[in-house]
Amino acid sequence: MNLEIINEEQLVPAGREQWMRDLIEFAAKELNEAPDTEMSISLVSDDEIQRVNREYRQKDRATDVISFAIEDDESDLPNFEELASEFDIPRNIGDLIIAPHYVAEQAKNYGHSFDREFGYTLVHGFLHLNGYDHIEPEDEKVMISLQEKILDNYGLKR
Numbered sequence: 130m131n132l133e134i135i136n137e138e139q140l141v142p143a144g145r146e147q148w149m150r151d152l153i154e155f156a157a158k159e160l161n162e163a164p165d166t167e168m169s170i171s172l173v174s175d176d177e178i179q180r181v182n183r184e185y186r187q188k189d190r191a192t193d194v195i196s197f198a199i200e201d202d203e204s205d206l207p208n209f210e211e212l213a214s215e216f217d218i219p220r221n222i223g224d225l226i227i228a229p230h231y232v233a234e235q236a237k238n239y240g241h242s243f244d245r246e247f248g249y250t251l252v253h254g255f256l257h258l259n260g261y262d263h264i265e266p267e268d269e270k271v272m273i274s275l276q277e278k279i280l281d282n283y284g285l286k287r
Contacts, residue, residue, distance in 0.1 A: 130157045131219060133169040140172045140229045152248055156255050156279050165219040168258060170251075171226045178228040193231050194250045196257035198223040225254040241287070248285040252276050 132153055134146050141149075149170065157166060173181075175191040183189045185197075199221055227250055236246035256272055263269035280286070 130154050130162060131165055131167040133167075135169065135171040138172070138174065140174070148244075149251060152251055152283060152285075153255060155283050156252050159275075159279050159282070160259055162259075163220060167219050167221040168255075169224045170254075171224065172229055173226055175228050175231050178226055178231065181226055191228060191231050193228060193235055194254040195226045196223065196254045197226075198258045198260070200260065222258040225251075225258065227251070227254065245280075245285050245287065248280055248283065249276070252279050 130150075130153055132150055134149060136143070136146060153168075153170075178195065179189065179191040181195055182192055186195070200223070229247070232247050232250050233243055235241075236243045239246065241249075253276055256276055261268070261272040261275065263272045
């Protein structure tokens with residue numbers, strides 16, 4: 130997995146970045162992702178994620194994670210998976226924006242460790258980038274089941 134982590138404000142310690150890479154790599158193997166698949170994760174403040182949420186989702190509030198999937202079915206863009214294969218270039222699945230402070234607050238509210246909540250957020254966003262969703266009950270069952278399987282197998286049990 131070719132993962133770019135943008136942590137300019139050092140919102141998580143540098144050592145946490147390797148943990149993030151390891152978890153995403155683990156999840157990518159569970160989904161049989163090609164080893165050269167690309168994505169990025171930007172770690173931002175609560176104010177910044179609120180701005181992005183307002184601008185792109187018309188929701189004026191902070192949140193834990195926002196996913197920008199390149200291969201979104203609602204897009205008028207070409208099929209990037211087919212183009213990547215045709216031109217022998219890595220597949221880029223998109224970008225995650227995560228607010229670690231917001232995640233820490235959620236961990237407290239839910240009674241989870243920060244690792245569990247941050248892992249949940251990472252895997253949840255990663256699955257969105259891979260086309261999983263939870264709008265319809267049957268889709269939610271599939272996504273949440275896969276998410277829990279990945280987290281449990283990685284050692285981040287509830």
